[in-house]
Amino acid sequence: MAKRINRMQFLRGDFEGEGAFRPPWAIAENTFTDICDRCDQCLKACPLNIIKPGIAGFPEIDFSRGGCDFCESCAQACPTQALHITDSNIEMPWQHIANVKTSCLSENGVVCRCCGDVCEMHAIRFKLVVGGSALIDLNTEECNGCGECVSVCPVQAIEMQHVQNANQLEINP
Ligand code: SF4
Ligand code: SF4
Ligand code: SF4
Structure with a gap:
């Protein structure tokens, strides 16, 4: 439809x-x-x-x-x-929920945890990978879309994305 x-x-x-x-x-x-x-x-x-x-x-x-x-x-x-x-x-x-773009510093071998430090939902974690660096791991199930992580990212690697939801109110004018 x-x-x-x-x-x-x-x-x-x-x-x-x-x-x-x-x-x-x-x-x-x-x-x-x-x-x-x-x-x-x-x-x-x-x-x-x-x-x-x-x-x-x-x-x-x-x-x-x-x-x-x-x-x-x-x-x-x-x-x-x-x-x-x-x-x-x-x-x-x-x-809406957060989405991490490929420009994230952790995805590019640079140590950064700015977004994880401010996420009260603990939706952002960092996974150690071979070589000692840590990769960002965003759990979208835990993200409440607060957007706290967006402005703290030094390279604007986090954006908010809409998700479908059946609970949103429909009110007719
Ligand atoms: S703050 Fe930005 S660059 Fe740093 S880990 Fe988070 S998304 Fe990546
Ligand atoms: S939008 Fe809020 S809950 Fe979601 S990852 Fe960012 S800081 Fe955490
Ligand atoms: S912080 Fe601002 S946008 Fe968020 S609930 Fe309070 S008044 Fe509304």
């Missing part, structure tokens, strides 16, 4: 409906831009200042500024329920 996308997604060529990283507990992307009124309350509420106005002024997470600690302030400040915490989604605030 074809994915439903909204006008905003169409205009920016996001035919998979996966483009922006919305703040945690955002409703499904195909209704988010209909419900969100771009009031900026979530931006103002975020104590870590990681939410920025994205395309057309809709809020997006900027992981280059740091990771999310899931404090819930943005969702509590949202007047429209575009960010919406329920009993069923509280443990799953969003649908």
Whole structure:
């Protein structure tokens, strides 16, 4: 079945409906831009200042500024329920995980553990390999997508990636 996308997604060529990283507990992307009124309350509420106005002024997470600690302030400040915490989604605030690119220093024989040091989920470990160096090993099952590892990487080798999730709320405008 074809994915439903909204006008905003169409205009920016996001035919998979996966483009922006919305703040945690955002409703499904195909209704988010209909419900969100771009009031900026979530931006103002975020104590870590990681939410920025994205395309057309809709809020997006900027992981280059740091990771999310899931404090819930943005969702509590949202007047429209575009960010919406329920009993069923509280443990799953969003649908993306980290991905390590081949530019990772450990993949290239250089000692670096910056990302592993900040990962509270212990999703990033380093495996010793022949020759004494250590290779990065990201356990995507453990990753909660907080993004803490993105900004600390000295070579920008970590990016966030969307994953499919059936739990995301669909709210009709
Ligand atoms: S949960 Fe807290 S830290 Fe994360 S984006 Fe919302 S306000 Fe910012
Ligand atoms: S911080 Fe970056 S370069 Fe260092 S181990 Fe992690 S991904 Fe690799
Ligand atoms: S995004 Fe995933 S791998 Fe990176 S710090 Fe957060 S839990 Fe760890």
